[in-house]
Amino acid sequence: MKQTLVNSLAGVGLLTPSLLFANLVGEGPRLAPEDRITQGQIVEGELSLDEIRQAGMLIFSTPFNRYDGYGDGAHDESQPDNHSADGGNRPTLQGNGTFLRVNGLDSQNCLECHSIVSNRTVPATMGIGGGGGFSTSAMLRPVNIDVIDESFDGTAEYDGRLINPLFLFGSGGIELVAREMTADLQRLKQYALDNPGTVVSLDTKSVNFGSIFVDEDGNLDTSNVEGVDADLVVRPFGRKGDNASAREFSLNALSFHMGMQATEKFGGAEADEDNDGVTNEISVGDLSAISIFIATLDRPFQIESGKNNRGRKLFHEVGCADCHRPVMTTERRTLPFKLTGSPEAPFEDTFYHVDLSKPPTVFKSIFGAGIEVEMFSDLKRYDMGIALAETAFFQDEVQNREFITARLWGVADTAPYMHDGRALTLVEAILLHDNPGSDAGYAAENFQNLSDEDKNKILYFLMSLRMPKDPVSDLHNR
Structure with a gap:
């Protein structure tokens, strides 16, 4: 893998002297192979929860380098940049070959943006899983940033999204609530499909998401749906509510911020979708470890x-x-984990479970039911x-x-x-x-x-x- 990387970088003029000496101290992947766990170990119960969390914390905190798969590889000028991390074709600032900062490639690990536990203290209290200060805000997919105010109106024109990083504490409880809400909405959707002509109010956990209607021809009308996507999947993560699980959030964040591509989305373990010479950058087991780690972070x-x-x-x-x-209360105490895909089936095809009423999360349990979030x-x-x-x-x-x-x-x-x-x-x-x-x-x-x-x-x-x-x-x- 190292030699492939050296060759790929040399071919585009991005090779630094240190990469010519891959066997020297300090060279090679920062995330050691022996620290990574496999999906099989998780599924077969070979590891304790703490061992899985430890592996997830390393993925969360390790500053990745090129040997790990950091970055998008060489920018192909023959291909248009679609302002997305998926294609692995983003340019870099001043051709440095490493960072872009605007539209991703803006950090080496998750911890850079999720490290402030309290901004109330002076100095700030730092810790794994916190939020981020303004300097770590993500600037998503802009084409134009007018920093000199060419229109003289006091506004720096900007056509992307500006996103201040959220803390990740309590994510497991949040995800469980959202999963149950999604399950309720899917049941209501099925009821509407089974009863054409009936207006079905979308109520779950005392929250109303509008209504749906199925006409006599079986067409589902979602024009009156409110506050959730038309697929009726509650996505609790992200400022826009656009990620259904910690796993989905992690997969997208690793790709966007670091160019670390998860095999679960990017072509499998042998694929090199971003043309950086590194395959299997984030394995299925890696993604499971980091998502379980995030979902079991302490709660506020x-x-x-x-x-x-x-x-x-x-x-x-x-x-x-x-x-x-x-x-918000839940009906169950255990959070199931599943691969990405089919978010409308929140409790199917799961491979691991964590009881959120027990350490390390210790949500308050409800007698005969779930937890309080x-x-x-x-x-x-x-x-x-x-x-x-x-x-x-x-x-x-x-x-x-x-x-x-x-x-x-x-x-x-x-x-x-x-x-x-x-x-x-x-x-x-x-x-x-x-x-x-x-x-x-x-x-x-x-x-x-x-x-x-x-x-x-x-x-x-x-x-x-x-x-x-x-x-x-x-x-x-x-």
Whole structure:
């Protein structure tokens, strides 16, 4: 594999002196082969959960290099760049052959963007699985960035998406809630198909996603579906709610940010879709390890007190809890893991299970049922108004204005706020909800009409929603 890489780089003038000496100290893949596990080991139960998590943490934290498969390989000028990581044909800044920064190729590992546990402390508290500061924000698929303000209107024109990295804590509970919601919606879809002429309301876990209707010819009408894609799959990850699982999120993020292609999507173990001379960059076992690691990260918590409870009551009264649902409950406690594909069948073809009521996640269990997930979100997309709209050329007007309800657990520690980090304080974030066309404007108005004393009660409550302390300490302190 090393010699293939050397040859490929030499042919396009990207070979640095160090790559000529692949047998020297410091050369070779950063992710050692002996640290990688196989899908078979997971499926056959040969590894403990902690061993799988350890392997996933290494994939999450290792700064990949060219021997691992970092990057897209040589840029083929004969092929148009489709502004996607899938084709492996992105150019690089000033022809450096390594980084692009805008539209991916912007980091060497997941940890670069997911490392801030608390921005409330000074200096920031760092840890594996946190969020990112503004400097780590992803700039997705832009063609134009007007940084010198050629139109003299105070706006730097930009036609991509700007995405501030979210923390990953509590992902297992979030995914389980979404899986059960999807299962409910698929059952309702089948009921509609079996009962033509009946308007079926799409209700799951007290959240309404509009309605569907099947005509006498069997045609499914999804024009009244709200806050979820027409396939009725709840995708809880990403600012837009566009990834159904931690596995899907990881697969896409590894490719976009690092050019590390998972065989599960990119042609199999022998394929070299990005023409960088490296195959099997992220194996099926690697993807399973990192997705299980992310899904078992520690969860945020709440500080209970009388003062905070008064703020919680007002949080409900002004309407914030209409979308930021404090608690979502599940019917089961175990999160099943499956390969990507068929997200509309959330509990089929699974290969591994984790009980989320047990360590390391320890979600509160419900007698005779599942768990409580105190994430403060309904996992539904809403129109956030003109002022918060993105300007991405590859999204229509509705898509540019819609975002999934942000999860507020841990919000005391996670500034900056909003999808692009534009709000530096909680009050700024609340007030930004009040703009033309926003579905959440009424709640922001109600907050503004409160006395300062009552506003502070809500803010004290929000400041009680904290991030986990010393996350994954059981692994990295070994």
